[in-house]
Amino acid sequence: MAKFIPLLHFGIKTRHHFMQQEIELTILPEKIADQVHIMQTGAAQLRIAPSRVKGLKIRKRSIDARGKQVVFRIRVIFYIDEIPIPEVLHHEYANVAGAQPVIIIGAGPAGLFAALRCLENKMRPIIIERGKNVQERRRDLAALNKEGVVNPDSNYCFGEGGAGTYSDGKLYTRSNKRGDVQRVLQLLVAHGATEDILVDARPHIGTNKLPHIIQAIRHTILNQGGEIHFNSRVVDIVAQFGRVKGVKLASGEHITADHVILATGHSARDMFELFHRKHWLAEPKPFALGVRIEHPQHIIDQAQYHCAVRSEHLPPAYYSLVEQVDGRGVFSFCMCPGGIIAPCATDKGEIVVNGWSPSKRNNPYANSGTVVQVNLEDVPQAVRYPFALLDFQHEVEERAYVVGGGKLVAPAQRMVDFVQGKLSDTLPINSYKPGTKSALLSEVLPSFVHDALRKALPVFGQKMKGYYTNEAILVGVESRTSSPIRIPRDKDTLQHPQVKGLYPCGEGAGYAGGIVSAAIDGMNCVDRIIFQ
Template sequence: MKKTFTLQLSPEEAYQPEIFKTTLLKKAGLATDTTNAHARQTKRSIDARGRQVKVNVEAELFLNENPGSLLDHFPEYQDVRSSDPLIVVGAGPAGLFAALRAIELGVRPIVIERGKDVRTRRRDLAAINKEGIVNPDSNYCFGEGGAGTYSDGKLYTRSKKRGDIRRIMEILVAHGATEEILVDAHPHIGTNKLPVLVAKLRESILEAGGEILFETRVEDLILEVGEIRGVVTQQGEKIKGMGVILATGHSARDIFHLLDRRKVLIEAKPFALGVRIEHSQNLIDRIQYHCDIDRGPYLPASSYSLVQQTEFRGKQRGVFSFCMCPGGFIVPAATAPGELVVNGMSPSRRDSKFANSGMVVSVELEDLPEYQKYGPLAAMNFQADVEKKAWELGGKSQVAPAQRMVDFVNRKSSSTLLDTSYQPGLASVDMRDVLPDFISARLAMAFKAFGQKMRGYLTNDAQLIGVESRTSSPVRVPRDRETFEHPQLKRLYPCGEGAGYAGGIVSAAMDGERCAEKLIEAYAKSKRSEHSPIFRTGMV
């Protein structure tokens, strides 16, 4: 027998399994020592609006019955070794889930990834952090799993139109994520657990007969009479397939240059740019949980979400928090030498003493008149110039420019900086010298407003670390709203964050699945001879 409950519990009752079970049995009017009783939570969210933090829980109690798994979907991957191939460029969430969906539909994916597998990739991340050496093909953005592999692993998304969120979550659970991600309102996996999960996704692709080519960079397209028939790698190898899913991520500038050079329609796209704000996690907890000392042993590290409209020179623009990482670290996310970019990540326990969040300003194309000469690459070139300036002012290394928060607002240089989670180190710099006026002025306005919304947030015990510039792609690769196919180049399916159609792990994964479905629906029924009987050729 199963009973369902909707409860409002204390943190201890919600997060301590034995106490939770006892509480649920009492709610059901049963003795706390009832045997053959199984309790589990199906949904959980924190309500910190009042002075006492509560946890809203939906739960199930099973009596004399095995509760079974929370999973409704168990993925089954058929053998596709003899099937026609489909090319996926990029092994981030969009690319991996596109490949898995292709296998489910009986098509063999060939995944081409410029970076390395997750294990080998770690050496290049260590080189960035410790020596300031940036490998342009293997870094925090490029490599197996994409930028999401070494991140907080946030799985929350509002993008419900593109696919089945629950299905994506269950595939992740089937590959090693805990069932907690099916329960929490704002689930995450953690940077320490994501590499193992990504490796298991790879194993599923390979076991089914798919192919993954690491350290293989696409350098040209095989175009034939308005269609893309394949790609050419840096080794000169031609790889052909029924179509190409382009899932390269938001930082693959060489791909945007390639598309522009080959006259494939692309568009400049608004994005957002700013800094990372780093506070102590204890301060954010005290603000959010209304506690005097610390949050206690049961509540998770708290997060926040802030947004403020600002006016500068007669133009309204939003300033908003982005990719908030409670209990996390700031990391160097540059993808080429001579640039400086920062991003945030968190381990699964979120137990760092620091909290960090992107704090960014919306950038519209009309804000960049001097870059219009670059056409569809206007916003990308602006982004790159800001990153180069940050690198120069930080000392031409991965040491990041930084400034205390109140000092920035008051236009005062910071004589000292705070401890930081950013491993390469910080240099005291006036961030107004790093950021364009229309960015820095709006940040200062927003910080004052945020200090009113979250008392204690605006403090000199926090610091700006810059720059946070890879919030989303500054280029959109257009596609038809119904078919997902490029409007001019047949068999090309722009996908995920890099094409401008996703904003995180789950939305990118859903978009990858939809692109695979649309491509296969349109072209898998074609005769094999139309795809070309030879799908791989040697050097050209």
Template structure:
């Protein structure tokens, strides 16, 4: 019998023996009887006045029921579990023309992995460069403002998640999530991601994982081509027959897993040209807020904030009903990280956040965003959201001097609608320029963000801090376009096209995009099975 016991509390400083002792006390079994156990979840409890402690859920196999199960009145949360075999991929005969995956981000990588695991190796096309070269391109942009069109924070091996905090949290539920994390560990991610309640990898480790992933896929028979930009899809009469690379090379295929992310306008234009069904989609836009990490630690941990070994504190804030007319929330919080320049188009400024695995930087940042609806885009075209965000990215670029510095303003000044022309230190490279941020956002957003931030200050006293700065603009929270799909993951009206990941408008974030890539692969496999 396998038993999972929840909420095993141990002191902040503890060893594995302490977990076993707590488990023995809860179950009424001896440590010898319990034997080896597997940690399923570990979370920090640092709320309130009690000293911080850890809560574990563990699984072990037992030859008898723990004593408490028969006792009444003893509140131990548990479940008896079956031996769970992880979901896998059944073997399928590969088609004559191999499937093509567009994009080497989480969706494309995991989609390719799923297909190759079923015996269907693919051709992966990525317009950007290998992670090792891409890293140098990104560094040159941060240092000198030299933007490479197809090799930047959004484009290249690893996709948009490569220069990130590598948070692996998601609200989506699926048996494949554990499989995704396990594969990441196999490719070099820290093993704690398997059980941490808030798992994260950090950009330094993530880059290693991405390179190992490529070598793993190649070992499974996949071909990966960099600098291979898809410039056309051949789909006469609404059926995929191939695609065009770099405007000159035609590659025949009957199956395209489209995992190109949300930042490539050329892909949406190609889809428009072939008549794929597209629709505008709501997304969120706003600013990055940056505090000193010690300010956030002080707010969240109170008297315990100096305790050695405590992870840098995070937060998640929402201003819902009774607050601003539009939902305002914090997004993609990066403890101990930095705000990064994330432009992917010339003449546009885009902010985002990232951190190293150790999260040991002096700053804490998070996007503060409000909902933007298709009605705000100013046109009914399915691609109007792309134009909308581009307009504000360009506005930010011009306002900050046209050299990829970002517009920034002190939090208090923004809230009080004052402008001193000065701004404190910010982690953002290649630098910030003081600008009244109301000039780089639509009026409705400025107002919603102000109200939202004031709400956050009530919920988290100390959040409205004089040292905090706002940096803009944050526009790439999710895709403003949806490539509509059928239930089974195919494009609604183009046979052989399987849009997935963030760019499809059905997923967002590393884990949900990876999962969506697997779902797209499964749809292709089903189609191949039917044909064989």
């Protein structure tokens, strides 16, 4: 018997037998793109004639690989004797030229979605971004990958779209309690993302497609009277009598406004230093530190899909692993099927790695950050010095650079060799373009991080067949998992407790972890401005 779930109706019922029904279906991978098959399967489960189904809408789609047969599980709305009304995803914005200004520092997801929310509420966003637009930013990324040259203001972390633009565009989040996740996804679709992100359990855009979407958001903001200033670094947040008045740029220009949203991302260390100089509150925050681990994708496919060769109807396989080691969490982070390891340093003399995937996830490798919790008690200075964890993070990144030998060459080790404490004689071919150097990662990682990883990796191998192998490479270091500093804010107004009108926001302030949660936080900050 089918399970019937009553729904709110999108259309207007004119007869009582018109209805919408939502059911869950199990579909084989080779049939997931066959709308006729889905309609016929649903009609049979609902015990109605297929002719009565006037349309269907897939609400959720996920892969279930727990059994021997991998299947898709989908939740589908069936329109029975009722023509579905197409959902309108675009939004009409008023022109805000001349309206009340809101300064937004940073053009990452928090800043861009804060700007869109300003447009919705007839306020004029003024975005100030230290980096370049997405087109010009490409040249600096090419210099990073090919020459090991870091532009401190334009790199994988800084520039239009923030770190997410060239770091995969994964949209999976558990942030439903923070705000409207679906609204964020709908705005992305309205600006060019595929509607698949509205239904997939782990939505993903892809680094090759995100720049076009970011550019479309920029055009919306500018066309409706907002402002975006690229290559413009904020050097001071101006406040008088405990109230924000605007900002000062490196060029010497002042921009005034009564509201400033600080959405600079987790790598804007100069902003943290600015708070320290002004004696504004900031506090250390736990983060996670480790390595990026890369396997041949076929190993992950075989383990997760229980097959010799992945079906062409299935995407490259994903994994998520977590283990407690001596009371400390060790976990995979930002997993990139069919991905590439990227150099994400934001200054000279440091190594930072991250991962990304194109929309098709068709590279031959799978990589994931594999990191260990770093707590306040791990760095005793954190008790009296708010930047202790930030300094700790930076010291590890500098050691990685020295051990790698320069030009962003990263220290690396095969997995089994790492656990056994052996220097790898050779390293597998991998996706990290600046190059890798065989090294003992014990010379780079803090001992408690190194020891926790050594204990966790064989356990991960017991959980996932084939994971623990010398075909996998560990590349150091994965250190920018989240901000090691939190800038406090009032829980109701979201303003800094010492500076009215200043809204610490997103990942850099310690209130988000990824594209969607950062976007939600940006919108939430604008909502607090409205309801002051």
